Structures are given as structure tokens and as C-alpha cells.
Amino acid sequence: xxxxxxxxxxxNSLILLAGPPGAGKSTFCHQAVLNAxxxxxxxxxxxxxxxxxxxxxxxxxxxxxxxxxxxxxxxDAFAQTVGLKTPERPDTICANSEDLNSMSMAxxxxxxxxGKRDILLVFDSLTxxxxxxxxxxxxxxxxxxVKFAAEGNSVIALMDEGCGKSEDxxxxxxxxxxxxxxxxxxxxxxxxxxxxxxxxSTRIEIPLGFKPTMKSAMHFDPSxxxxxxxxxxxxxxxxxEPLGTLRSVPLFSSISVDDLSNLSRQLTRRRYRKGDIIFxxxxxxxTFHIISIGKVKLSIPSEEGEDxxxxxxxxxxxxxxxxxxxxxxxxxxxxxxxPTETLALERDDFLDFLKGYPEVAICMLGVLAQRIRNLDSQxxxxxxxxxxxxxxxxxxxLMKNHGSETPQGWEISIPLTLSGLAGMVGADTATIxxxxxxxxxxGIINTKAQQYIIHKPEELQKKASHKTG
Amino acid sequence: xxxxxxxxxPTGVPGMDKILGxxxxxxxxxxxxxxxxxxxxxxxxxxxxxxxxxxxxxxxLYITLDEDPEDIKNNMSKFGWNLEKLEKEKKLAFVxxxxxxxxxxxxxxxxxxxxKEFKLVKLLEAIRKGIEEVQAQRVIIxxxxxxxxxxxxxxxxxxxxxxxxTEFRKTGCTHLLISELRGTGLEREYQFEEYLSQGVILLRxxxxxxNLIRMCQVEKMRGLDVDTQPRPYKITNxxxxxxxxxxxxx
Numbered sequence: 233x234x235x236x237x238x239x240x241x242x243x244n245s246l247i248l249l250a251g252p253p254g255a256g257k258s259t260f261c262h263q264a265v266l267n268a269x270x271x272x273x274x275x276x277x278x279x280x281x282x283x284x285x286x287x288x289x290x291x292x293x294x295x296x297x298x299x300x301x302x303x304x305x306x307x308d309a310f311a312q313t314v315g316l317k318t319p320e321r322p323d324t325i326c327a328n329s330e331d332l333n334s335m336s337m338a339x340x341x342x343x344x345x346x347g348k349r350d351i352l353l354v355f356d357s358l359t360x361x362x363x364x365x366x367x368x369x370x371x372x373x374x375x376x377x378v379k380f381a382a383e384g385n386s387v388i389a390l391m392d393e394g395c396g397k398s399e400d401x402x403x404x405x406x407x408x409x410x411x412x413x414x415x416x417x418x419x420x421x422x423x424x425x426x427x428x429x430x431x432x433s434t435r436i437e438i439p440l441g442f443k444p445t446m447k448s449a450m451h452f453d454p455s456x457x458x459x460x461x462x463x464x465x466x467x468x469x470x471x472x473e474p475l476g477t478l479r480s481v482p483l484f485s486s487i488s489v490d491d492l493s494n495l496s497r498q499l500t501r502r503r504y505r506k507g508d509i510i511f512x513x514x515x516x517x518x519t520f521h522i523i524s525i526g527k528v529k530l531s532i533p534s535e536e537g538e539d540x541x542x543x544x545x546x547x548x549x550x551x552x553x554x555x556x557x558x559x560x561x562x563x564x565x566x567x568x569x570x571p572t573e574t575l576a577l578e579r580d581d582f583l584d585f586l587k588g589y590p591e592v593a594i595c596m597l598g599v600l601a602q603r604i605r606n607l608d609s610q611x612x613x614x615x616x617x618x619x620x621x622x623x624x625x626x627x628x629x630l631m632k633n634h635g636s637e638t639p640q641g642w643e644i645s646i647p648l649t650l651s652g653l654a655g656m657v658g659a660d661t662a663t664i665x666x667x668x669x670x671x672x673x674x675g676i677i678n679t680k681a682q683q684y685i686i687h688k689p690e691e692l693q694k695k696a697s698h699k700t701g
Numbered sequence: 702x703x704x705x706x707x708x709x710x711p712t713g714v715p716g717m718d719k720i721l722g723x724x725x726x727x728x729x730x731x732x733x734x735x736x737x738x739x740x741x742x743x744x745x746x747x748x749x750x751x752x753x754x755x756x757x758x759x760x761x762l763y764i765t766l767d768e769d770p771e772d773i774k775n776n777m778s779k780f781g782w783n784l785e786k787l788e789k790e791k792k793l794a795f796v797x798x799x800x801x802x803x804x805x806x807x808x809x810x811x812x813x814x815x816x817k818e819f820k821l822v823k824l825l826e827a828i829r830k831g832i833e834e835v836q837a838q839r840v841i842i843x844x845x846x847x848x849x850x851x852x853x854x855x856x857x858x859x860x861x862x863x864x865x866x867t868e869f870r871k872t873g874c875t876h877l878l879i880s881e882l883r884g885t886g887l888e889r890e891y892q893f894e895e896y897l898s899q900g901v902i903l904l905r906x907x908x909x910x911x912n913l914i915r916m917c918q919v920e921k922m923r924g925l926d927v928d929t930q931p932r933p934y935k936i937t938n939x940x941x942x943x944x945x946x947x948x949x950x951x
Contacts, residue, residue, distance in 0.1 A: 328912055330909065330910045330911065330912055331909055331910070331912040331914060331950075332950035333914050333915075333916075333933040333947070333949060333950050334912070336933070336944075336947050336948070336950070337933055337935055337944050337947065340944055340946065340947060364910060365950070368950045368951060371948065371950060372950050375947075375948035375950075376947070376948070
């Protein structure tokens, strides 16, 4: 039996996933969600410790495409529980983890909305409802979760081990149809299938792959070793308060500590190793990153191999801001060029924040303007290198389609204005004029009042095939 | 148990009819709606009238002894219910008899004490007029408590209530009497109105931590096999909604 099989939650059953905090319960669940989404199975995600936007981000990082609202829906039992304003999302219903009624009503509501059976319900996690309600949680599991599962759906519920009485966990385990215990031992994650409606009890061992492990350091390559040590160091250093990082960002310099601490609560910390890609160009994303530690490069990959470097950013800088302003795919690829930690903020949260602080918006406009200026000058460079290739290509095409051979050479038989040609090449008339003069000086072509005669097509061909300069 | 002579009218509150044996309220009965402050009694009543008009073609009459009809109309517009329009179309009538003072008239029933009986007469008169005006089939008295308060003597009060209910029955309309619930907790004493009316729907609230939990319970409903379990309900932005399949968690 494999992990992947285990992550498909069987129909009509409630699986309890128990383990100490940090053992990888949530990760297991996210994988189960991705599996469900991959087969178009409607999924309800009840979240008590994180915002739906945070979870969407994590799922996207793990490979979720643009979510279809009807497939993945959330019950946000986080915002209301901690007393935050709940951002309105079409795919989310709010509930309070202190009030089990609100959660069962939200589940019913979504169930009605989805309207078909075979729904996967992920409950991450039962811990806070348990801490708030104690005995009532068992009734909730029976009368809400087990009932929901029995209606032709599947439920996976998470519970932290060791946060209450041990007999309470046993009581929960007896209610559930299946129990999986997750623990970590050194570098190995242990999945202990205590009971399962579809499988025999078994143990699965998974080596943890998310850190640079000793295995990669086995070759005693000094650089790998250095990176290994450095990454350990960065992890320690990364315990910096997000608030401290926010305060050092020039963008937020005018904002009071109180308001910043409000903002910092909506941040998720993300860590990347050197060379990790934070997001790809053309990905869909709605996260804005502020670098707290490390360096990030923004680039546009080109088919020829060499990436076009747009910017190199360091701590205190931010990127991904375009995703905040429109809902379009990423305009560039962001790569960590050092072990990096960023503070990630969801589009909706940040837009809400901006509404209260026009000065931040103004400051951001300044930074954006600077970036656009940089891009413009780069663009100009690109154009001044590329157009003569494109001009050569355009002329060759015209020669092929409209050319006639004369004693002087190939004559393009249609009248062509300078601006018309510029439009075809995709450059400004001045550039085209300059390039035409250049070609003429080299004796490749001859132009006279909307007439173009190509003397040396083979030279033009050579120019057209040049990739650069 | 179930008398097949009964006709039933849907309440218009999603989920509520399922609790009421998948039928609704027996037509012509007088039902008591008991609830604490903010439990949604008025919302329930107005929803009963509004849906009655818009979905079941039953005109309605709203008698208020407490709140100004204008306030009620304004408050209820947040649910998207345009009561003003229905009023203009003569499908809904609001009668405000809160400032009823001395109006000499005939006595009625057993009550003969000073001006109080005039109030009963006035109330019945208003109801009759209102019913005639829009051909009402659904009538709300909100709240009946105010009316009862003027009879300090318990026996007197019971008689007044009985008279009222007898008069209501003659009209053939379905009446909802709104009453304040004394004792909002889970343990409470029964109120005499509950014995007199033919059905009682309780809207109860209690605090769980910092959260208000709402539950709805049909305590009695003559002529119906009802679900007497408390069920959670919610006041959403489109009115009241009961979850008949859910258990209340305390």
C-alpha cells in the first residue's frame, strides 16, 4: 500500500489523522485535497488556524492550478474565531470554531450548494474546537462529521496529539472509521495506519525530503557542505519577528506599530533554498512577497536560453506586486539566489490594508514607476539590438511575397511608407530610418521614395538569421 | 393522530416546514412564537407574511402594539423584502394600535374592568377591519405581551387571552402571536399562553463562550406530528433559515 493510496479518503468514512504538531498532518491533507481536485471531486476545506487565502497559496505552491470555485470551497473558522474581519470570498463561508453550530450549519450550507454526493471534507483541525468545547466535540463528530460522511462523502479530520486528555483522543479514534497516526523520528516520517476501512493496519515510512539532508552532503563537496550549514543557519536566523521586518521596509515607514502588527498577522512566512523558484512567469498567483532575508532575482526566461534579468532584490524589497493590482499571470519568474525567507501577503488582505493607508499606495506607485522606468530602458536596449534582425526578416518576407527581379536586384513592388514598415517591424520610424540607412550604406538595399530594391538578398538573409547584434 | 381535515400553510422559513412534519402550520390555528430579545421573532413573523403574499398568495395583516410599522418596514428591507410595495398593492396591511387609549365601546367576554376591555375590543376591531381591507389570511399580533401586561391578575389574564384566541378562531385566519420569552436559558418555566394556543414555536438563544447560539424548537403543534428537537437556525441576509437536520451543540 502506498502513501498515494492512503491519501485517497474512502467514501462513507471519517478518517482521523492524529499526531503531534509539526508532524506533517496538514501536508498530508493538502496532498489529499490536490488528489481530490485532480479528479474534479468537490472539496470543502474547514480551516481553523489559517486563512483560506493562505491555504490557497500553499496549495498553489504544491501545484494546484487556478482553482475552480465550485470545486474547492472553504469554511473559514479562523478569522471570526480570532476576531478578525472576514474578507468576502465567493468560495468561503464563515464560521466560528468556538461555536460548533455555526460550523455544522456552514457544512450543510456548502453541501446544499455543491448539491451532489462524494464530497471530500477536510477538517484542519479539530484541535481548537476541542479546546473550546471539550465534550461537545464528540457529539459534533458524531452528529455532524460522521453523519456527513454517511451521506456518501468522505471526511478527513486532523487532531493534535497530546493537547488534551489521552482518553479524549481515544474517544475520537473510536468514533472515526479510520485512524492514521503521524509521527516523525529523526529524518523519517512515520505513518501508522491504526485502523482503516479499506486497508489492513500497517506502517509507512517516508524519508523527509524538504531539507537539504545529509545524503546530499555525503559526497563531502565543500560547497554543498557550506550550503547545508548556511541553510541551517538561515533557519535559525529566520526566527526574526515579521513585525521587525515590516518596520524595516521603507514602504511601511509611515505606519504605526499597531497597524503594522495587524498587517503582520496576515503574513505567512515562506522559506526557499538557493535556486528555488518562488513563482514562474505566467503562473497564476495573488501573493505579494516582502523579502525578510536573502536575495531574489526576477527574470524572464527566453527560449534562446539566456534569461533576461529584470531585477535583483534584497531584504526589505518586495516583489509580486503586479499580482496585487491585477489578477493576471505573473510577468516574470522569481528565483531565490540565496537561502531566502519572504513574508507573503494575499491580494485581498493587502488591498484591504491599502484602503486604510493611501500613503503606502502612493509610496508603492513611486517604486512601481521606478521599476517601469528600468523596464523601459531595458526594453529600449532589447529593441535597439533586435530590430535590425526583424527588419531584415520583414524585408525578406516582402521580397518573397511581393518582389520582382530587376537588373538592379529584387524590387518590392508595393508602395511602402516608412511608418508602415515600422509598424510591420514593430519599431519606431526613427530606428527604421537609421537601420535602412545602415543597410543602404552596406550596399545591401537601396531605397527611394517608397521603393525598396534589394541588391544582396544573401546578405539580408545573413542579417535575418542573426540572433543578436 | 393526524386529522386529515386540517389544511396546512407553509411558513416560508426555509427548513421550518420540515420540522412541522413537512407540512406547515395548520390553517386557522393560533400559534405562539416565543423568543427572547433579538431572537428574530419579528423577522420570523414578517417572513411568514411576506412569503405568504409573494409565494402562496395569502394576504397578510400585521398588528403592532409596540414598534412603529415604519421602523419594521425599514428594518426588514435589509432582507430585500419590499413591504411598502405589497402594502400599496393591498396584499399586506400594517395596523398600529400601540397608542390605544380610551375608546368607549361594547364589552366583550368576561372582562369588564374599566378601560382595559376597550382595548381588547379595539384590538379585535382593528383585526377585523384589517382582515377585511386586504382579505388577510395570515395575521400577526406583535407582541401580545403588551396586551397581557395590563391584566395584573393571572386569572383575568388567562381569560383575556382565551377570549382573544376564541375571537381569532372565528376569523378563519392563521394567527401568529408574538410573545416575549421569560427565561432565555435552557431551563425555563412554561408560560400560560403556551397552554392556551394551539401551537408553540420557541426561538431560544444562549451564550456559548462569546457566541450567541440560536435554536428553534416546536414545543407543540396540534394536529401535526412534529419534530420537537431543538434545531439550529440562523438569521442570514435573506431572512431566517432553520437547519432541520442538524443537532444543536451546546
